[in-house]
Amino acid sequence: MRHAEEKKAARLLAAKRRDSFPEQQRLAWSDTTCQQTVDWLQQRKEPMISSMMIYIPFRSELDTTLLIEWCWRNGISVIVPRCVKESHTMELYLLHAWDELVPGAYGIKEPDPATVKRWDLAVQLPDIVFVPGLAFDTRGGRLGYGGGYYDRFHDQLRLAAAEQGKQLPLWIGLGYEAQWADSVPMDEHDVAVDAVITEHGMTRGRAAWI
Ligand SMILES: Nc1nc2c(c(=O)[nH]1)N(C=O)[C@@H](CNc1ccc(C(=O)N[C@@H](CCC(=O)O)C(=O)O)cc1)CN2
Numbered sequence: 289m290r291h292a293e294e295k296k297a298a299r300l301l302a303a304k305r306r307d308s309f310p311e312q313q314r315l316a317w318s319d320t321t322c323q324q325t326v327d328w329l330q331q332r333k334e335p336m337i338s339s340m341m342i343y344i345p346f347r348s349e350l351d352t353t354l355l356i357e358w359c360w361r362n363g364i365s366v367i368v369p370r371c372v373k374e375s376h377t378m379e380l381y382l383l384h385a386w387d388e389l390v391p392g393a394y395g396i397k398e399p400d401p402a403t404v405k406r407w408d409l410a411v412q413l414p415d416i417v418f419v420p421g422l423a424f425d426t427r428g429g430r431l432g433y434g435g436g437y438y439d440r441f442h443d444q445l446r447l448a449a450a451e452q453g454k455q456l457p458l459w460i461g462l463g464y465e466a467q468w469a470d471s472v473p474m475d476e477h478d479v480a481v482d483a484v485i486t487e488h489g490m491t492r493g494r495a496a497w498i
């Protein structure tokens with residue numbers, strides 16, 4: 289990986305910065321960002337989405353609670369990942385309620401695999417994937433925790449989309465304004481986000497058409 293050391297340093301800085309904001313401030317930004325996302329979804333001309341994949345926040349990440357609850361109220365399927373540490377891959381589940389979550393890898397809450405229904409990518413792709421990040425740049429660069437989970441997951445999506453003759457889901461970062469970086473180091477395997485939504489609204493990366 290060309291940028292391994294540079295990314296490691298950038299991760300430490302970005303995590304420290306994100307952690308430095310008081311929780312109440314982060315929650316207020318999170319709620320506004322969720323509302324910005326709902327506004328964007330509602331003004332889109334294309335057919336209404338029927339499913340989205342979204343992360344359950346941990347550490348000081350942008351809190352997705354309001355967006356998830358809005359989806360539940362509006363009949364949109366909420367697909368949540370579960371980390372498989374051994375392979376650094378993610379399994380998907382269809383989440384209906386908060387009590388379906390249990391503590392998982394890295395302390396991230398995840399769907400209880402014993403009781404929650406699996407979501408099969410070979411049957412249906414999510415319309416949108418909302419991705420977490422430590423930092424973003426305006427060209428779509430995204431800095432993750434370094435597990436390669438979302439990059440590997442994107443490979444799976446590409447395969448499933450090709451098999452089904454479908455378009456790839458929109459790949460959208462959620463974060464605070466304070467998480468913008470001048471330039472995030474990107475390696476060959478890194479997938480750029482189509483857009484980033486913050487408390488100030490949506491910034492399109494390469495995808496001006498969204
Ligand atoms: N909410 C959420 N879920 C997510 C992610 C995420 O960023 N946010 N991930 C996005 O990919 C994956 C989890 N990735 C993770 C990768 C590493 C560490 C972690 O604790 N790393 C150590 C350093 C490890 C090392 O370098 O030895 C650390 O940060 O202390 C946590 C999560 C999948 N699920």
Ligand SMILES: Nc1ncnc2c1ncn2[C@@H]1O[C@H](COP(=O)(O)OP(=O)(O)OP(=O)(O)O)[C@@H](O)[C@H]1O
Pocket residue numbers: 289295430431432433434435436437438439440443475477478
């Ligand atoms: N598509 C892939 N297939 C195989 N290995 C990959 C893939 N993408 C990333 N990796 C490996 O995963 C490791 C972490 O990559 P990277 O630092 O880009 O993660 P990240 O994007 O910060 O993390 P995440 O996607 O989990 O948020 C690297 O060792 C990289 O080589």
